[in-house]
Structures are given as structure tokens and as C-alpha cells.
Amino acid sequence: MAAAEFDIPTLTDKTDIPKVREGAMAHAKSFIAPQGPQEYLGYPWELGEDWKQRAIDKMGDLLGKYRSLRVFLDACVHCGACTDKCHYFLGTADPNNMPVARQDLMRKVYRRYFTLPGKIAPWLVGAEDLTEDVLNQWYSYYHQCSECRRCSVFCPYGIDTAEITMAGREILNHVGMGQKYSNEILVKVQKIGNNLGLPGPALEDTLLGLEEDIEADTGVPVKLPLDVEGAEILLVTPSADFFSEPHVESLIGYAKVFHAAGVSWTLSSKASEAGNFGLFNGNYETMRNVAMRIRDAALELGVKRIIVGECGHAWRVAYSFWNTLTGIGYGGDDPFSKQLQQQLDARYPQPMHICEYTWDLIEKGALKFDKSRNDDRVITFHDSCNVARGSRMGNEPGGQFTIPRNIIKAVANHFHDMDADTIGEATFCCGGGGGLLTDDLIEVRVKGALPRMNAYHAVAQAKGVNFLALICAICKAQFTKVLPYYGFDRGQVGGVHQLVSTAIVLD
Amino acid sequence: MTALTLVYTGLFYLAAIILIGGIAYRIYEYARTPAPLVIPTTPAPTTTSGVALRMTREVVLFESLFKSNKWIWLFGWLFHVSLALVILRHFRYFQEPVWFWVEFVQPFGKYASFGMVVGLAGLWARRFLVDRVRYISTPSDHLMLALLLAIGASGMMITFVAHTDIVALKAFTLGLMTFDWHPVPADPILLIHLALVALLMIIFPVSKLLHAPGVFFSPTRNQKDNPRETRHIAPWAAAMERDRA
Numbered sequence: 001m002a003a004a005e006f007d008i009p010t011l012t013d014k015t016d017i018p019k020v021r022e023g024a025m026a027h028a029k030s031f032i033a034p035q036g037p038q039e040y041l042g043y044p045w046e047l048g049e050d051w052k053q054r055a056i057d058k059m060g061d062l063l064g065k066y067r068s069l070r071v072f073l074d075a076c077v078h079c080g081a082c083t084d085k086c087h088y089f090l091g092t093a094d095p096n097n098m099p100v101a102r103q104d105l106m107r108k109v110y111r112r113y114f115t116l117p118g119k120i121a122p123w124l125v126g127a128e129d130l131t132e133d134v135l136n137q138w139y140s141y142y143h144q145c146s147e148c149r150r151c152s153v154f155c156p157y158g159i160d161t162a163e164i165t166m167a168g169r170e171i172l173n174h175v176g177m178g179q180k181y182s183n184e185i186l187v188k189v190q191k192i193g194n195n196l197g198l199p200g201p202a203l204e205d206t207l208l209g210l211e212e213d214i215e216a217d218t219g220v221p222v223k224l225p226l227d228v229e230g231a232e233i234l235l236v237t238p239s240a241d242f243f244s245e246p247h248v249e250s251l252i253g254y255a256k257v258f259h260a261a262g263v264s265w266t267l268s269s270k271a272s273e274a275g276n277f278g279l280f281n282g283n284y285e286t287m288r289n290v291a292m293r294i295r296d297a298a299l300e301l302g303v304k305r306i307i308v309g310e311c312g313h314a315w316r317v318a319y320s321f322w323n324t325l326t327g328i329g330y331g332g333d334d335p336f337s338k339q340l341q342q343q344l345d346a347r348y349p350q351p352m353h354i355c356e357y358t359w360d361l362i363e364k365g366a367l368k369f370d371k372s373r374n375d376d377r378v379i380t381f382h383d384s385c386n387v388a389r390g391s392r393m394g395n396e397p398g399g400q401f402t403i404p405r406n407i408i409k410a411v412a413n414h415f416h417d418m419d420a421d422t423i424g425e426a427t428f429c430c431g432g433g434g435g436l437l438t439d440d441l442i443e444v445r446v447k448g449a450l451p452r453m454n455a456y457h458a459v460a461q462a463k464g465v466n467f468l469a470l471i472c473a474i475c476k477a478q479f480t481k482v483l484p485y486y487g488f489d490r491g492q493v494g495g496v497h498q499l500v501s502t503a504i505v506l507d
Numbered sequence: 508m509t510a511l512t513l514v515y516t517g518l519f520y521l522a523a524i525i526l527i528g529g530i531a532y533r534i535y536e537y538a539r540t541p542a543p544l545v546i547p548t549t550p551a552p553t554t555t556s557g558v559a560l561r562m563t564r565e566v567v568l569f570e571s572l573f574k575s576n577k578w579i580w581l582f583g584w585l586f587h588v589s590l591a592l593v594i595l596r597h598f599r600y601f602q603e604p605v606w607f608w609v610e611f612v613q614p615f616g617k618y619a620s621f622g623m624v625v626g627l628a629g630l631w632a633r634r635f636l637v638d639r640v641r642y643i644s645t646p647s648d649h650l651m652l653a654l655l656l657a658i659g660a661s662g663m664m665i666t667f668v669a670h671t672d673i674v675a676l677k678a679f680t681l682g683l684m685t686f687d688w689h690p691v692p693a694d695p696i697l698l699i700h701l702a703l704v705a706l707l708m709i710i711f712p713v714s715k716l717l718h719a720p721g722v723f724f725s726p727t728r729n730q731k732d733n734p735r736e737t738r739h740i741a742p743w744a745a746a747m748e749r750d751r752a
Contacts, residue, residue, distance in 0.1 A: 074721055085575070124646050388549070392549055
């Protein structure tokens, strides 16, 4: 690890609310997207003379298309309920990282151009002209929000800053200020099929190598099939699962579960990515284009079920948006939806999370475990933000909290939850979500991880916890990088299905 | 009719038109703007009755605010409940005979004014004492609290300190309702109270007071968590889908 160029926060048992330090993170600015990705995505790559008008027009367009944006910009009363809820504020003390202040960066422009008091008495209501300074503020602070929705839990009107951030990024894109990291990924996923830019043949090689590893390790010929037509299940998983540590351990876990269930399943080289950065940019069309690859793959392969691997925002998009965007789900009565619905097996929810699938099998007694194999691990579970507050698992609200924990308890003997204020619906983001998982934002990421690191530190001290179980590719990559800054070994990070993989007994 | 009565009569008609017309327009605007994606803050109810219950808890008990911060909740809830009682008590000035439950609420409504003022004072104090809330407060945030406090204080003066000619006032308000106009009592405190209320009515549709209708349209609170079972698609998104097909 290179020496940090910023102060790393000190761990404490409880996360204190800092005193406001204006401008503390004003310097944080991720790289701006160059011409290539901007052009591919249909955006300009320079401000241009008419940028201001285009920004206002885009805002008007979004206000007409998204009720959330319109209501959220009007409804805030500046009560302060959200001010101490954002992990980036808690970690940086920059007041613009308070959710309300982040919203106000846009609200002040909205008021100036779209409301009567803002037009006639801007000073009274905090309205401001849109200037290049404001635009730069937007760029900086709309990329210090991981769209984790924690603030929306605590707002008396349910104002979700993620919706404002998404709109802000969409407007920025329309004036030529896209973010390099996210937009390059959006090109790779559409051109090549996954966020890592991993071509089909390389994927095939990787999977064959993994099959050999598993057989050498367990003596059981567990397969990782690719592009198998007529398979029952299509598994769509984040591409990090194919290459990154510890992600790949969970992929092995899924394969072992499918093997033990004796089911036919396949991965797809076309849909070799569950992640969908279209969510982060707030562009419906891009998000739909990225999601359509999965529908297309499902239709081509003729699968009956679609299961999604461990990935937080991907699961939000899959669970909450796939039916809307691509007709993966039920209840549609248009030809587009029916085409896929007729193919899918109506006995199962579509799509299904890998944790729902594994837990079903565990409940049926279809899987055998030797829990003692996980005895060197004292485990805690980090609820990923998009799973916790933007989706569900199982039939009951809150299943997204119980099902992963039930799996862990079924495969391991030592489990302890972190402080109740930091899990469940109140979970803290890992600090790297929402398109922030890039090295040019490392300071934001390290500081934003503070509340989670404090809670992890506390349970490590009190209970000897040494393993942070996750169900999100971004969380895995973020914590692997950030844990060492706080003095923990990066090997303490892993997936829930990594634990399953360790304990499962294969015949 | 005196000039004073003319001004106050006109003012209240204008204020009522702006308030009702403005809020109606806002509601129309919110209602016609689609919510293209299913975005309830989860865990969320899966049924319509569940959503109704969640919304009721939010509006009546301020559930989310309670989770967030007990001080804001205490002052905010106290203010709103007191205000509701005070408003219900004021129904008596707009009806003859007075309904039974309005009679019943009268003593509670009178003393609720203290709760209203205490709640407002607490909320205002936070704007000075808590550095985070100080940072986000705009002049209009302070003025809104000042306006509400002045309405409360002037009303309490009339109720508890210097009684106004309440019979004449009721003749004036009933006259407004029946278009049979009567003089407004020339009591300075009453005139201040009435003018401030009219001002509040006028700014309602263009201010943060829109949180009142807004909360009912908040997609994170009013949507069902059923995206796998039901296909939710906005008209503009469906049109885009047809274009692509």
C-alpha cells in the first residue's frame, strides 16, 4: 500500500458526529470522461457555449419524467434529520456531504429557474444561478454520494438523495462532464459484455481453469458451464466473480451449490455481467440497454430460471427494475413481456437471488455442510446498501436481512452481528458504491468507510470477529482495498457463498 | 363597508383562491408526473393496505423522523399535532351551529397553542444551536418559523390576554363564507393575526410547506414492493419500448 496523502480517520467504538468543516472535500474530483466513452454514450465531451441552457433544459426534462425528483426538490423543509446519516459526512465532516446540502446544490438551481420565489427573491430562499462554479460543485459532490439511500430511511418525506445524485450526473453528462470510471465501464459492458472488458474466449479459459482447481481441491468434477442452450438456470453474476479475489471464491460456491442440487445451469458470455452502472448515472435508456443483454441471453439460451449472483446494485436493478426495463418477471400483458414470461418457469420468482436459491435448498435439506470447516472464522455480515434498502429476498419484507444471515448460520458456527444502528435498513455503505470505486476517489472511499470500519472494529474487539461476509462485488473490492488502511488484513473479506463453498459436502 | 373591511375581505378571498388553486395545481403536477421505476425504501409493504398503513404511520406519527432524531421528532410532532388541534378548534368560526366535535375539541385546541409555540421555539433553537442545521438554514427557513410563531403568539394574545369581539369576528368569517359581508373588528392584534394567516395561505403553494401534499406522492413511501409480480412501466417508457421493438 502506498503512503496515503491524506489523514486516515482514527477508529472509535461509536461513530461520532463531526463538527462541520466547510470545504473539507471540495478538492475531491474524479477524472472526467474523455471523448471516447462520451461519444459512445451519446453525450458531448466539452462544455460548449450553450451548456447552461442545455443543463436547464435537461433538468426540466427530468422534472417532467421523474416524480421523485419533482417532489423531492419541493418537499424538503431543512429539518436536519438526514444531516448526520451519510457515511461521507461522518467520515469527512464536509457539510456538502450532508444529504440535504447535497440536494440543495441542485435545489438552489431548481428554485432559481423553476419556482416563483426563486425567480423574484433568490436571496430569500437560497436560490442561485447556475454557474461553472456550481457545475464543478455538482461534479465533485455528486461523485461523493454512493446512492446508498441511507438518508431516505430517516427523511420524514422519504426524500432519496440517490435520485438527486442520479439526476445531477445525468445533467452533467448532458453538458459534457461525465465521469471517466463509470462511463468507460458502460462502454465495456455494452461493447464486450462485462464491466471488466473480458472477452468470451478468456472467460471460457478462466472457467475451465476453475473447474480444474475445484476438482483438484475436492475430487469432485464441479462444472462451470458457459453458453449451454436449454439449461434450466441462467446465472448472471458480476464479472469480478470471474477474476478478482475474493469474488471468485463465491463463484466456486455457486457452482458447488448447483452441483449439489443436480440442476442444469449455465453462464452466458453475452450476459457475463450482472452489474449495471446505468443505475448510477440515472439514465433510463442506458440502464435498459445494459439490462437487455440479459433478456436477450435468456431468450437465446431458452432458460427457465434466471438467478443473480452476489452483487448489491445489480440485485437492486434485477429485483426492482428488470421487469420494468426488460420484462424479466411477471404480470406484463404486452407482447414484449409475454414472450419471456411464457418461457420462464412460473413456479419460481424471476429473477431470483443466489441467496434465495441456496436458502431454499438448505430449508429443504438438500445441501450437506460440515460447519466445522468454517471454525477458524468468526463472522459478521455487512448488509449491502442496495440490497438492504432497494430490494428484497424471499416472500416477506426484510428477507434481504434474514436470508443471508440464515445461510451463514447454517454453514458456520461463529456469527455475531455488528451494532444494530449500522446494519439492516440502517446499514452503512462500504464507501465505494454508486460509481465511486475508482482510485482517483480513494480519499473519499477510505473516509466514507469509517462508520462501517468503526462498527467492524467494535465487534472485532468484543467478539473476536475476523471475517466480514458480503454479498456485493463492489463491497468486496472496496473492503479489500480499504481494510488495510484501518489496520485489518484484507483476507478478512469474503462472500457469503465463499463460506458456503468452504462448508459444503459434495458427494 | 369600511376600507379596512374591504381590504380584509378581498385579502381572504385572494388568499383562499391562491391556497386552494395553488395546492390543486401542485397535486395535479405531482400526479401527472410518472414514477418510472419501483423505488420504495425497503423493507417496504407488499400490499396496498400495507402502503396505506405505512403512509398513515408516517403522516400521523412521523415514523421516519422518530428513527432519525428524537429532538426534531419531539418538537416537530408537538408542533404539528398542536397545530392540527388549533385548526380544528377554529372550525367554530366558520359554522353555525357548531358541530359537536368542534365543541369538544375547543378546550384542547385552546391550550394546544402552547404546544405549538414550544414546538416552533424548539425547532428554531436548533437552527442556531446545531451547527449542521445552522449550515443548511436559509433566510426563508427562519422567516417561516417567525411567521408561524407570530400567528401563534397573536392568536394566544386574543385567546388569553386581550379578548377581541369574537361575535363580530364570527359575523365577518361567516359573511365571507356566505358572501354576505360584515365588518372586520378593528382590533390591531386580530388584524395582525388575520393578515399573517392570509400571508401563510398565499405562500403555501410556492414554499417548503409543499411537504404536506408532497409526502403523499413520495415514491419511496407510497409504492408497493412487488416488482417481480407486477410490471410497472411509465407511459413515456412504454412509448420508448414500442419504438425500439
